[in-house]
Amino acid sequence: MTSRLFSLIPCAGTGSRSGAPMPKQYQTIAGRPMLAYTLAAFDACSEFSQTLVVLAPDDNHFDARRFAGLRFAVERCGGASRQASVYNGLVALAKFGAREDDWVLVHDAARPGITPELIRKLVAELRDDAVGGILALPVADTLKRVAPNMPDVPTDDVRVARTESRDGLWQAQTPQMFRLGMLREAIERARHDGHDLTDEASAIEWLGHSPKLVQGSLRNFKVTYPEDFALAGAMLSAGA
Template sequence: MTARIWAVLPAAGRGTRFGGEVPKQYLEAAGKPLIAHALDALLSHARIDGAVVALAADDPRWPGWTTRHGKPLLRCTGGGERADSVLAALHALPSDVGDDALVLVHDAARPNLRAGDLDRLIDAAIAHPDGAILGAPVRDTLKRADAASHIVATEPRSALWRAFTPQAFRRGALSAALERARADGVVVTDEAMAMERMGAHPALVEGREDNLKVTTPADLALAEYLLARGTADG
């Protein structure tokens, strides 16, 4: 059994795709910022010992939390890319969190994480040497388009999944994978991609599809609806 389990949240981004002056992790839904919902989902879970949040150097909106649910909440300065922020947070973990400790990387703007999904993810990541991620099989029909947005072909979807977070890996292996990607000049879009480049084959754990990431105003409205109904605690 892994002795320590910590969470990492990259939150140094500006959320430019969403629009507006407020970074999306600080947008409010059901009475508190999205990042607060994400942190509460993680730190209220009995198996998670603490969390590190990677923030922009000049972030004026961070409330200064140092504990939440009676567990340590650390902060560090993130970078220009997601991978830079995750790597900074991995380096900021306490010294007693060893290379074999499990680290869960979670999106700060993904507020509706369920405890049951966390349990299944942690169990799978402990059992699998290459770690595990939450996701869901693709259920929609996929179309390939040309430059003019005309359909070129229908793509098979039987082996395709959408990747969610958290994504759970051993601290040492994930740090090495992110360092290698940086050295190679590769911008990875999630932690699993960095691990894949090292030859790893992380396990896919099917999670709830309402574990949505807020990217657009419509996403925020849906998150507000789900959280207001109290479904995030189920």
């Protein structure tokens, strides 16, 4: 039986670094909620059996009327971390007929620059792969490491401890595409070992596999900080 395609959008985060008054996935960018761009990109790919949006159980900001006309389902099964939300979403996909050997593409709601072309490129590259993989970009910038006691969020006095080599480094994006059964097992193993991993590829690596890297796009960046909203808005308004 041919493996089918499902997409999973974890949408239970609060987006605390964005400075937004509500979860950033609902913030308006270029006239639409950020989440709408992701849903529209997957909706344009008719080959997907289902797109599932995972919300926090107490999410009071989601309004289905803002996404009218787009194909998706909602489950309020989000967890305390991305890893927990993805795992719960994988379990919930069984309600929609997803099997262990079906492909699931997990995508960040905060990457509104995703396009149907990028989604189809990833699927074409990985459909016959034994492991799966992710969209990613080679690191182009010089990397600086700060001292261990320095915060991750910039302040008035963050200083460089040393420069790190960027050789062989890629910046992970989403979607990340893996078999549902393999990904669920990988997350279960990571949780058993006490690790809360930040992306799906890390969980697959935890099982000892090597996900494939597929060239992504700069437009598929993650909206994280306050200034990112204006950049995303300009890009989406221009149809870049």
